[in-house]
Amino acid sequence: MRYLLYYWPEIQGRGEFIRLALEDAGADYVDVLRLSGKASFSNYPDLKRAPYAPPYLVAGRLVLSQTANILQYLGPRLCLAPKDEAGRLWVNQLQLTIADWLAEVHDTHHPIGSGRYYEEQRPEAKRRTADFLAVRLPKYLDYYDGVLRRAERGSAGGGYLLGKACSYADLSLFQMVAGLRYAFPLAFGRLEQRHARIVGVHDRVAARPRLAAYLASRGRVPFNLRGIFRHYPELDSTRKKSKKT
Amino acid sequence: MRYLLYYWPEIQGRGEFIRLALEDAGADYVDVLRLSGKASFSNYPDLKRAPYAPPYLVAGRLVLSQTANILQYLGPRLCLAPKDEAGRLWVNQLQLTIADWLAEVHDTHHPIGSGRYYEEQRPEAKRRTADFLAVRLPKYLDYYDGVLRRAERGSAGGGYLLGKACSYADLSLFQMVAGLRYAFPLAFGRLEQRHARIVGVHDRVAARPRLAAYLASRGRVPFNLRGIFRHYPELDSTRKKSKKT
Numbered sequence: 001m002r003y004l005l006y007y008w009p010e011i012q013g014r015g016e017f018i019r020l021a022l023e024d025a026g027a028d029y030v031d032v033l034r035l036s037g038k039a040s041f042s043n044y045p046d047l048k049r050a051p052y053a054p055p056y057l058v059a060g061r062l063v064l065s066q067t068a069n070i071l072q073y074l075g076p077r078l079c080l081a082p083k084d085e086a087g088r089l090w091v092n093q094l095q096l097t098i099a100d101w102l103a104e105v106h107d108t109h110h111p112i113g114s115g116r117y118y119e120e121q122r123p124e125a126k127r128r129t130a131d132f133l134a135v136r137l138p139k140y141l142d143y144y145d146g147v148l149r150r151a152e153r154g155s156a157g158g159g160y161l162l163g164k165a166c167s168y169a170d171l172s173l174f175q176m177v178a179g180l181r182y183a184f185p186l187a188f189g190r191l192e193q194r195h196a197r198i199v200g201v202h203d204r205v206a207a208r209p210r211l212a213a214y215l216a217s218r219g220r221v222p223f224n225l226r227g228i229f230r231h232y233p234e235l236d237s238t239r240k241k242s243k244k245t
Numbered sequence: 246m247r248y249l250l251y252y253w254p255e256i257q258g259r260g261e262f263i264r265l266a267l268e269d270a271g272a273d274y275v276d277v278l279r280l281s282g283k284a285s286f287s288n289y290p291d292l293k294r295a296p297y298a299p300p301y302l303v304a305g306r307l308v309l310s311q312t313a314n315i316l317q318y319l320g321p322r323l324c325l326a327p328k329d330e331a332g333r334l335w336v337n338q339l340q341l342t343i344a345d346w347l348a349e350v351h352d353t354h355h356p357i358g359s360g361r362y363y364e365e366q367r368p369e370a371k372r373r374t375a376d377f378l379a380v381r382l383p384k385y386l387d388y389y390d391g392v393l394r395r396a397e398r399g400s401a402g403g404g405y406l407l408g409k410a411c412s413y414a415d416l417s418l419f420q421m422v423a424g425l426r427y428a429f430p431l432a433f434g435r436l437e438q439r440h441a442r443i444v445g446v447h448d449r450v451a452a453r454p455r456l457a458a459y460l461a462s463r464g465r466v467p468f469n470l471r472g473i474f475r476h477y478p479e480l481d482s483t484r485k486k487s488k489k490t
Binding site for chain 1: 293294295296297298307309310311313314317318331334335337338341342345348352356357358359360361366369372373376377380381385388391392395396398399
C-alpha cells in the first residue's frame, strides 16, 4: 500500500505526527504537497466523507483526517500499536491527551484567534503562556511520567508508554519534547530535568535507526515561526519569572 | 454489561456526550458520582492504564477515558456506529472535529487559563468570543452542513450525518446546538437560521423516544455557569455587534 499524505509543506505541525509514524515504519508514502507545490488539498472536492482540515491520509479508497484517527488506522498496520482492542483503545487514549496538550501549545501564541497574527494578541499570549508553563505543562508531564512509571512495573520491562514496545504515542511524545525544547528552552529546560522518563522516551525514539536518519535529513522541516511550536523569547521564561508576570 | 460512568455530577460537560449515547440506547449504566456524592474518581489509584481526566467509563475490566475514545468503544455496541472499519473511522473523525469545536467553546470564557475564574479573564474572553462567533463557529457549521448535504445524496436518504442511520456523532451535534443556544442565544440564533440541516439533526435527535424522555427528566442536568457552555450576556452578541468589538 502506498500512502499519500496531504499537509502544509512548510511546517511540521500536526502532519509531523503522521510523518514520524510513516518514517519509523519505513512505509511507502508520498508527502504530496512537498513533492509538488502545485498539488493542493482541493484534489478531493466531491469527496463524500470530506475532512474538516489537514492532515489527510489517502490509503487506497479511504481518505482520513484528524491526526489521532489517522494514527489509529496506521498503528496496527505499521506495527506501532497492539492488535487487541484494549491495547488499541489505550494507545488512542494516550494520543488524544497528547492532542489536547498540543492544542494548548498552539494557543499559547494564539489565545484569541488562530486566524489572526501573533502580534495582534501578544499581551494575551503572555498571560496564557505563563499559565501554561506554570500549571498545564507540569500536569501533562506528570501524567505521562506516571504512565511510564507504571509501564516499568510490567513483566516485560519499560522504556516506552506501553512497556517494552514502541507505539505511535511514543513517537508523538518525542515530538512534544522536541517542540517544547524549541519553543521554551528556558522554561522547559527546567521542567524536563525532573522528567527523566519522558526524556528517556525522547532519546530512545530519536535513536531508532530509521527515525535517526529521517531527523538528520532534509525531510525533517525545521521548527519555525509558522508552526504549532514557536519560539518567541518574550513568552519563554524560567518558572520563577513567569510567576512575576 | 453494566457500564459505570464517572463524571462531575453538577455539570453536563464532556460527560453529557457519553450520557446521551447510553440513554439513547437504553443501556444499563450507573452515573456513579450522581448516585453517591461520596464516591470519587480516586477509586482507581493503582490503575495501570490511568486516565488523565474524566469522563471515565468502566466496562468490565476496561477503564476508558477521552470522550471520543469512549464513544468509539460504545458506538458499535450500542448500534450508534457502523460495524465496518471505514464507517467507524468516519464517525470517529466527525466526533474528533466536534471535540475540537467544543474545546473552542470552552476557551471562549477561559482563553487564559482553565483553572482561573472567568472574572479574571473577561476582557480576553470578549475578544476570543468575538473571533469565535465571527470566524470559527460559522466554519464548523458550514462543515457539518456540507456533511449533511452530501449524506442526503446517498441512496438511503439523509437526515443524519451518515445518511439515514443515527450515530453517536449526531447525538453530539444535537448537544452542540443545545449548548450554543444556551450560551449564545443572540449570536447563534442568527447563525442557526442559515443551517436548517443541522437544526434538523437537533430536532430529530431530541424526538427520539428514549432521549425525549431523558431530556425531560431530572437526569438531564440543566446548563449552568460551571459547565463548558456558559451564558454570559456580555459575551453574546449579534454578529453585527461582534464586528464592532
